[in-house]
Amino acid sequence: xxxxxxxxxxxxxxxxxxxxxxxxxxxxxxxxxxxxxxxxxxxxxxxxxxxxxxxxxxxxxxxxxxxxxxxxxxxxxxxxxxxxxxxxxxxxxxxxxxxxxxxxxxxxxxxxxxxxxxxxxxxxxxxxxxxxxxxxxxxxxxxxxxxxxxxxxxxxxxxxxxxxxxxxxxxxxxxxxxxxxxxxxxxxxxxxxxxxxxxxxxxxxxxxxxxxxxxxxxxxxxxxxxxxxxxxxxxxxxxxxxxxxxxxxxxxxxxxxxxxxxxxxxxxxxxxxxxxxxxxxxxxxxxxxxxxxxxxxxxxxxxxxxxxxxxxxxxxx
Amino acid sequence: xxxxxxxxxxxxxxxxxxxxxxxxxxxxxxxxxxxxxxxxxxxxxxxxxxxxxxxxxxxxxxxxxxxxxxxxxxxxxxxxxxxxxxxxxxxxxxxxxxxxxxxxxxxxxxxxxxxxxxxxxxxxxxxxxxxxxxxxxxxxxxxxxxxxxxxxxxxxxxxxxxxxxxxxxxxxxxxxxxxxxxxxxxxxxxxxxxxxxxxxxxxxxxxxxxxxxxxxxxxxxxxxxxxxxxxxxxxxxxxxxxxxxxxxxxxxxxxxxxxxxxxxxxxxxxxxxxxxxxxxxxxxxxxxxxxxxxxxxxxxxxxx
Numbered sequence: 001x002x003x004x005x006x007x008x009x010x011x012x013x014x015x016x017x018x019x020x021x022x023x024x025x026x027x028x029x030x031x032x033x034x035x036x037x038x039x040x041x042x043x044x045x046x047x048x049x050x051x052x053x054x055x056x057x058x059x060x061x062x063x064x065x066x067x068x069x070x071x072x073x074x075x076x077x078x079x080x081x082x083x084x085x086x087x088x089x090x091x092x093x094x095x096x097x098x099x100x101x102x103x104x105x106x107x108x109x110x111x112x113x114x115x116x117x118x119x120x121x122x123x124x125x126x127x128x129x130x131x132x133x134x135x136x137x138x139x140x141x142x143x144x145x146x147x148x149x150x151x152x153x154x155x156x157x158x159x160x161x162x163x164x165x166x167x168x169x170x171x172x173x174x175x176x177x178x179x180x181x182x183x184x185x186x187x188x189x190x191x192x193x194x195x196x197x198x199x200x201x202x203x204x205x206x207x208x209x210x211x212x213x214x215x216x217x218x219x220x221x222x223x224x225x226x227x228x229x230x231x232x233x234x235x236x237x238x239x240x241x242x243x244x245x246x247x248x249x250x251x252x253x254x255x256x257x258x259x260x261x262x263x264x265x266x267x268x269x270x271x272x273x274x275x276x277x278x279x280x281x282x283x284x285x286x287x288x289x290x291x292x293x294x295x296x297x298x299x300x301x302x303x304x305x306x307x308x309x310x311x312x313x314x315x316x317x
Numbered sequence: 318x319x320x321x322x323x324x325x326x327x328x329x330x331x332x333x334x335x336x337x338x339x340x341x342x343x344x345x346x347x348x349x350x351x352x353x354x355x356x357x358x359x360x361x362x363x364x365x366x367x368x369x370x371x372x373x374x375x376x377x378x379x380x381x382x383x384x385x386x387x388x389x390x391x392x393x394x395x396x397x398x399x400x401x402x403x404x405x406x407x408x409x410x411x412x413x414x415x416x417x418x419x420x421x422x423x424x425x426x427x428x429x430x431x432x433x434x435x436x437x438x439x440x441x442x443x444x445x446x447x448x449x450x451x452x453x454x455x456x457x458x459x460x461x462x463x464x465x466x467x468x469x470x471x472x473x474x475x476x477x478x479x480x481x482x483x484x485x486x487x488x489x490x491x492x493x494x495x496x497x498x499x500x501x502x503x504x505x506x507x508x509x510x511x512x513x514x515x516x517x518x519x520x521x522x523x524x525x526x527x528x529x530x531x532x533x534x535x536x537x538x539x540x541x542x543x544x545x546x547x548x549x550x551x552x553x554x555x556x557x558x559x560x561x562x563x564x565x566x567x568x569x570x571x572x573x574x575x576x577x578x579x580x581x582x583x584x585x586x587x588x589x590x591x592x593x594x595x596x597x598x599x600x601x602x603x604x605x606x607x608x609x610x611x612x613x614x615x616x617x618x619x620x621x
Contacts, residue, residue, distance in 0.1 A: 027524060027526075030526060031524045031525045031526050034443070034525055034526055034529075035443050035446075035447045035449070036443075037439075038439035038440055038442055038443035039439070039440045039443040039444060039449065039452060041435075041436035041439070041440065042436045042437055042439075042440030042456060042496060042500065043440070043452060043455070043456075045436060045492065045496060046455060046456050046458075046459065046496070049467070049471075049489060049492075049493055050458070050459050050462065050467060050493065051455075052470070053466070053467045053469075053470035053471060054462065054466065054467070054470075056470040056473070057466045057467075057469060057470055060469065060470070116368060119361060119364055119365065119368070124361070124365075126365075129369075130365060130368065130369055131607070131611075132603075132604060132607055133368075133369050133372050133373050134368070134372055135603055135607055135610065135611070136372060136373070136376060136600055136603065137372050137376075138614075139550055139554075139599050139600065139602075139603045139610065140376070140554075140596045140599065140600070141553070141554045141556075141570070141571055141574075141592075141595045141596055141599065142554060142556060142571075143554075143556050143571040143574050143575055143592075143595075144379075144571070144574060144591075144592035144593075144595050144596045147574060147578070147588055147589070147591075147592045148375055148376070148378070148379040148589070148592055149375065151378075151379070151382060151390075151585055151588070151589060152375055152378055157390060157391050157393075157585075159378055159396065162393050162396065191371070191372070191375070195372070196614065199611055199614050199615055200614070200615050200618045202615075203611075203615035203618055204618065238618055241618045242618070245618075248460070248461050252463050252464070254464070254465075254556070254557050255554075255556045255557065255571075258556075258557075258560075258575075259556070259574075259575055275463055275465060278463070278465045278466070279465045279468075279557070282465060282468065282469050282472075283468075283472075283561055288469055288473075291465075291469060292466075292469060295463060295465060295466040295469070296466075298463055298466070299462065299463060299466060302461055302463070303461070306461065
């Protein structure tokens with residue numbers, strides 16, 4: 001806003017002069033329109049590669065496009081949506097798995113993340129080392145992480161069962177059983193992304209002022225009371241940012257699921273979330289019409305979840 | 318690592334010892350506090366060691382397995398003590414053409430990050446200075462859209478243009494991840510930058526664009542580094558886009574690793590070597606640029 005007003009004062013001497021050369025005119029024009037000039041390339045990129053494809057997905061969801069990408073397709077209205085919404089074999093179980101995975105992973109990550117952030121909050125010896133270590137899972141390539149856990153969790157040769165055996169506990173099937181695969185992957189997600197929550201919450205904790213906490217301490221509040229009634233309410237905005245960022249990514253989890261269980265989320269579709277289902281429909285079965293309908297529904301679910309979280313937040317304020 | 322936990326432990330016991338010594342001489346009401354603090358200190362040390370082990374051990378295990386023969390991997394008694402071999406790396410790097418994939422990953426990440434910075438920084442500047450919140454929202458939309466919903470139309474268009482399998486398509490698709498990230502980070506960076514500097518420069522005769530390129534940009538190097546490093550990492554790690562859009566010669570590392578498994582029985586040693594090859598460069602970058610990565614990941618998180 002302020003930049004706009006300085007704009008006119010600056011333009012005065014350059015614009016008024018009668019000996020305005022071509023370059024000068026061009027430069028003036030660029031300076032006057034820099035708001036849109038600067039934003040234009042990025043906006044054009046977004047328009048061409050994101051808005052247009054989304055619109056096309058919406059169109060595809062109303063057609064029976066399938067098979068080859070060059071094949072003819074017919075407009076069939078809402079038929080795909082009807083087919084998807086009545087599909088209790090693949091679609092609804094996938095919705096259930098998506099929510100199980102997201103809510104489970106998110107809840108554990110937030111609680112664990114808060115605990116670890118509180119633990120790292122006050123300075124201690126070796127702080128730097130611990131901070132580097134928690135950064136490592138975060139930057140590791142998800143596909144490599146998936147492969148790494150495949151070896152560790154292998155029922156026969158994996159370290160996880162060797163460790164359980166060492167404590168006299170029975171070995172678990174982990175990824176190889178349809179019952180435990182999704183929960184196991186949920187914990188792999190917790191391993192990889194809890195550090196993200198820790199970093200965000202730590203940034204929030206560090207920016208808090210000490211005074212409210214001190215005041216509560218002087219008034220004789222216990223550590224738990226100080227956390228629950230002072231620190232946590234002050235941290236709420238940061239917590240919500242963390243929930244939003246992690247929640248969106250967890251809903252869209254693809255890499256570790258596909259890398260460990262492959263097409264269709266395993267032979268019993270045991271880890272098939274909406275993202276995996278939509279991907280399979282598109283590129284394994286080439287059923288573009290139905291896939292697009294699933295994607296539009298998936299997108300609506302994500303937007304609805306985001307709206308819920310931000311709406312709650314405004315309500316709290 | 319052991320050395321560090323030991324020093325940590327010594328430090329705590331030393332501190333506790335002195336605290337307890339003075340506490341013993343004082344009245345009972347005063348004594349309770351040091352004991353509780355001491356218990357908390359021990360709990361904290363144990364918890365920190367557990368955290369470090371949980372996050373580090375799997376990665377160490379991957380590294381160890383990549384240095385074992387497949388016979389040793391199946392032998393539980395050789396979990397930690399074994400004779401290391403470079404055989405797996407020889408196989409992966411030599412026979413399986415991994416240098417091509419490393420180059421592909423690097424090239425795609427490098428170019429997509431560079432192009433995204435070129436178009437993203439001015440856009441972020443404009444959106445920050447002119448408060449174009451609605452336009453910013455459109456760009457940030459890209460962060461919530463499921464990638465698959467874009468892949469279908471992209472695949473439609475690019476396969477009709479016979480571009481699937483080329484670097485251009487891969488770079489464009491990775492820019493979809495990089496651009497919103499860069500705009501998001503740079504916007505919060507420009508938001509926190511005082512306007513006065515630019516105003517002063519304009520009073521001294523620079524044009525607004527001149528003030529941006531000569532004053533604001535040089536002062537934003539830290540922000541640009543943050544955005545660039547993170548965007549490079551996200552592109553390097555990206556799997557889904559390359560899975561669909563890359564060809565036999567433009568495969569990136571994550572896809573190459575994924576394909577490693579599809580053939581016959583799993584060669585665990587080779588697989589772990591391949592997984593190590595893809596993670597090590599990123600971890601080294603992370604070690605040296607930790608500060609930037611953390612500030613980028615948490616950009617805008619504390620403003621509420």
